[in-house]
Amino acid sequence: xxxxxxxxxxxxxxxxxxxxxxxxxxxxxxxxxxxxxxxxxxxxxxxxxxxxxxxxxxxxxxxxxxxxxxxxxxxxxxxxxxxxxxxxxxxxxxxxxxxxxxxxxxxxxxxxxxxxxxxxxxxxxxxxxxxxxxxxxxxxxxxxxxxxxxxxxxxxxxxxxxxxxxxx
Numbered sequence: 266x267x268x269x270x271x272x273x274x275x276x277x278x279x280x281x282x283x284x285x286x287x288x289x290x291x292x293x294x295x296x297x298x299x300x301x302x303x304x305x306x307x308x309x310x311x312x313x314x315x316x317x318x319x320x321x322x323x324x325x326x327x328x329x330x331x332x333x334x335x336x337x338x339x340x341x342x343x344x345x346x347x348x349x350x351x352x353x354x355x356x357x358x359x360x361x362x363x364x365x366x367x368x369x370x371x372x373x374x375x376x377x378x379x380x381x382x383x384x385x386x387x388x389x390x391x392x393x394x395x396x397x398x399x400x401x402x403x404x405x406x407x408x409x410x411x412x413x414x415x416x417x418x419x420x421x422x423x424x425x426x427x428x429x430x431x432x433x
């Protein structure tokens with residue numbers, strides 16, 4: 266497979282993008298990308314770097330076909346990509362969930378961790394124990410009752426004071 270074939274394979278088969286979608290992300294018009302994929306023009310260094318950067322493509326694979334197609338992402342890279350995705354639609358469920366998580370107190374994080382660890386250890390066929398649910402609900406209510414008794418604006422469940430927007 267030649268370089269132009271790898272670009273077409275990457276775009277169509279691996280990323281499932283149109284010429285317009287792929288081209289927009291790397292700064293090429295549809296016609297220029299089509300010429301590139303058909304082998305009518307050679308790839309520039311800038312376009313090659315843009316493809317690798319934008320789609321996390323292994324440059325060695327792009328040039329030679331050797332190695333893995335995609336580079337492994339670090340945890341920080343994955344988080345940055347997720348945040349970038351969230352910033353495009355702050356009304357999505359994902360954005361609302363992350364917003365809610367960002368406002369949780371340390372007690373609520375501890376409770377969430379405890380519940381997730383408990384769920385992760387359950388057998389797939391084990392019935393849900395009613396006492397586990399009741400215990401978690403009681404702990405959740407306790408946390409919120411403690412927060413409700415604190416003076417206004419001092420809730421440990423929020424990093425902002427009530428009625429004041431602290432975003433930059």
